[in-house]
Amino acid sequence: MIANRWNEAEAQAFLTAAGPDPRARDLALRVLTSRLIGRDPDLVMHGGGNTSLKSTAVDVFGEVVEVLHIKGSGWDLETIEAKGLPAVRMAPLMRLRDLATLSDEAMVNVQRLNLLDPAAPNPSVETLLHAWIPHKVVDHTHATAFLVLANLPEVEAATRELFGDRLTLVPYVMPGFALAKAAADAFDRNPEAEGLLLVNHGHFAWGPDARSSYDRIVQHTNLVEAWLADRRPAPLVPAAALPADQLALVLSTLRGALASVLPEAAHLPVLDLRAGEAERAFSTRADLEDLATRGVATPDHVIRTKAEPLVLRTAQQGAEAMRAAVAAYADRYRAYFDTHAPHADEPKKMLSPMPGLVWLEGAGIVGVGATAAAARIAGDIGCQSARVRADAEAVGSFRPIGAKDLFDMEYWSLEQAKLGSGKAPPLQGRVVLVTGGAGAIGLASARAFAAQGATLFLVDRPGEALDKALAALGQDHGAYGCDITAPGAAAAAVAACAARFGGLDILLSNAGAAVTGDIATLDNKVLRDSFELNFFAHLAFAQAAIAQFRAQAAGRGARGAEPGQILFNVSKQAVNPGKGFAAYGLPKATTFFLLRQLALELGAEGFRVNGINADRIRSGLLSSDMIAARSAARGVDEATYMAGNLLRAEVEARHVAEAFVMLARAERTTGHVMTVDGGNIEAALR
Ligand SMILES: [Zn+2]
Incomplete structure (x- = not known):
């Protein structure tokens, strides 16, 4: 059930902040209930849905004009502010209803032209629909329960049964001018209604003020939810989760296989596996192949996930079988494009034929994206749409819009704009694991890689420092706490990285600690412990990373531009011993040798191995x-x-960090150690 999140104290705080002006007070509550809707992923997700308020404003001549405050594109309801609800003059919007047709470009233009603030974001593509519903406050959601109802073949009968005349049905029309007309006509036929059900799309409700409209959104949604709950069968029992090491290799192989339909220079995608009980149970359904071909729960999902998820049964989880399944998916996608593109109003360029979602039998639902954020959004939508499909099949069946409508939506210029354009940062989507990631050099390096678009996975001792380091990077990065010298820790950490992001592109083996003592009397245990941290942990992480690199390469089937690389934080001690630093220098010299050995043995596979000799950096060391x-x-x-x-x-930690990034980007460099010490002839190599 959806909770009604209205809270009188919170509302009063918004009103107090707004001051005495009634317009400001209306807008404040409009912002508040927009956020209340945005806080519930079962109402709206990831920029979906929109809200509006009809009000007045004073223009530059001191005249009062009627305006529509409508959600601006680029704003998310969960975090919206007043400036995310720009004011558009109502009179021209109302006049548009007399036109028979209006192109998307002309509609966007006229909406922009009538903004009171020319610097405001573009008003929503559903602006006209909001304008033409003659109620002060209008809300639109893609609530999970309504997506089930809206995609039933018997939607009309079910809506009547649940709502009587309180909701008016609007048959599917693509968002834009034509949908606004259809919705306004439907409203006129039944002006007493409390809302609209947009078939194959979502829900609208309205009211005289923000709270009453929000109350209706919650009530209507819960009415459908209760109806579904009565009909929902007992959940399937999920298969046991795969062991972490096995799952890591399956995901890394999948990551490579997905990239097999991308150009050679393209980076591997980032994956986001959802392996909760519900997702694992869903992924064992016998009818996955059938459900996969049906379409999306609401049209704008198609730009985040594509229309069809890729289904991979257990037997298809080896490299060759996966690659074949991805190739077959891409062929179907090309056929879909070739069928529908010739009928479009303007020439279309085919988007990537890679799936945006994978249903991995037994393992769960995998979001796929060029970045961790895109994969997360696809994963969120994938989980919701799995629930919608399961519920719809339980009460009737899931029958969303067909391929032609999907194509129109996927290739709609106004939707493509949501994804943004511009050049991708150079390390976009590369997954970088940093050991000692919470320390001075580790965190500085993580930040430097993140600044180039990389996705970071920090490994360090569990605790506050690691939590803070992850918080500094943000939600689309990961962390894993362990003692890296413990047996099996490196393999487990790398497996956790693969489980989180689908694999690994760059290992930055950085963690180390200086141990001092006179070589003549050095305690054997001190030296061996130092070897555990300053050599064997480097070796163990390298070995675990190589296994993931190889799984990704096996999935891809041919070498991509950057198949994987290892960066070591060596030390000037490896080549220029300092008095009393034997216990540090000996394992570091061995790590230096390891770097060269790995470069020699891995070069033919395209894996690069490089390192840094740094000296005298303020850090834990x-x-x-x-x-x-x-x-x-x-x-x-x-x-x-x-x-x-x-x-x-x-020399500061950031200088070392920048050097690591340079090595990562130096495509034809392997077996190289770069010195970052401000210059020291005794420590110079060769
Ligand atoms: Zn919508």
Whole structure:
């Protein structure tokens, strides 16, 4: 059931902030209930739905004009503000109803022209529909329960049974001028109604004020939800979840297989697996292949997920079978494009033929996207639409719009605009795992990679530092807490990364700690422990990463532009021993050798291996106490000590981070160690 989230105290706070002007007060409550709707993913998701308020405004001449505040494109209801509900002059919008037709471009133009603030965002494509419903407040959702009802073949009878005349049905028309006309005509036939059911699309309700319209949205939705709940069969029992290591390899293989229909230079997509009980249960249904071909629950989902999910049964989860299934999917997509594109008003360019959703038998529902955010959105929509399909099949059947309407929507210029354009950042969608990701160099590197569009997965000891580091990067990155020297920890961390994002592109093996002691009397345990962290953990992460790289390559079937790479944080100790640093330098020298060995053995597969020798960076390795002690021992101040290099300039964590990014982007470089120490001839290589 949908909770009614209206809260009197919150409303009063909004009114207090708005002040005494009645227009400002109306708008404040309009913002509030827009957010209340936006907070519930079973009402709207990811920019779907829209809200409006009819009000007045004073123009530059001091004249009062009637306006429609309507959701601006690019705003999400959950976080909307008053400026996300720009005011459009009502009079011209009302006059448009006399026109027989209006092109999308002309509609967008006239809406923009009549904005009171020319800098405001574009008014929603459903602006005219809102304008022509003669109620002060109008709300539109794509509520999960309504998507079930709206896609039933017997939608009319079911709506009558549930609502009588309270909801008016509007047959499917693509959003835009024609839908607004159809909806306004439907309204006129039944002006006493409380709302509209847009067949194959969603729900509208209205009221004299923000609260009453919101109350109706909740009531109507819950009426449908209760009706569905009575008819819902007992949930399927999900299969046992796959073991993490197996799941990781399946996802990495899938990631490669999905990219097999992309150009060679394209990066692998990011995946977002939803493996909750409900998704795993859904993924075992016998009728997945049939359900997959039916279409989307509401038209604008097609731009996020494509019309059809790819179904992969357990037997199809090997590399070759997956690639064949993805190729067959792409062939169907090309056929769909070739069938419908010639009938479009203007020439269309085919979008990527890669699926946006995968139903992976036994494992769950996988969102696919060029970025982690796009994969997350596809995953959210995929889970909702799975519930819609299951419920619709339980009460009748799921019969959404057909292929031609889907094509019109998928290739509609106004929808494509939602996805944005512009050049992708260079490391967009690359999944980068950083060990020691919460430390100074690790986090600086993570930020540097994220700034280039990469998706980060931080590995460090569990605790506040790791939580804070992840929070600093944001929700579309991941983290995993462990002691990286524990047996099996590296493989588990890499598997967790693959489970979260579908694989791994770049391992930044960074974690380390300096251990000091005189070599002549060095305790054996101290040295062996240092080897665990400063060498064996590097080796274990490299081995686990290589297994994922190979699974991705097997899925893709041919080498892509960047099949995988490893970056090591070595140390100047590997080539230029410091007194008392044997326990650190010995394993680092071994790691340096490991880098060259890996570069030699992995080159033929296209995997690159490089590293950085950094020195004298403020970090966990070189604390402020140590800096104080060392500068005192040399009889210089701290700044002079830190700038004790050829350039006479302190080297910071960000300089190391930038060098890692440079190596990651140096496509024909492998087996290379870059020195980042401000210049030190004794530590120079060769
Ligand atoms: Zn809509």
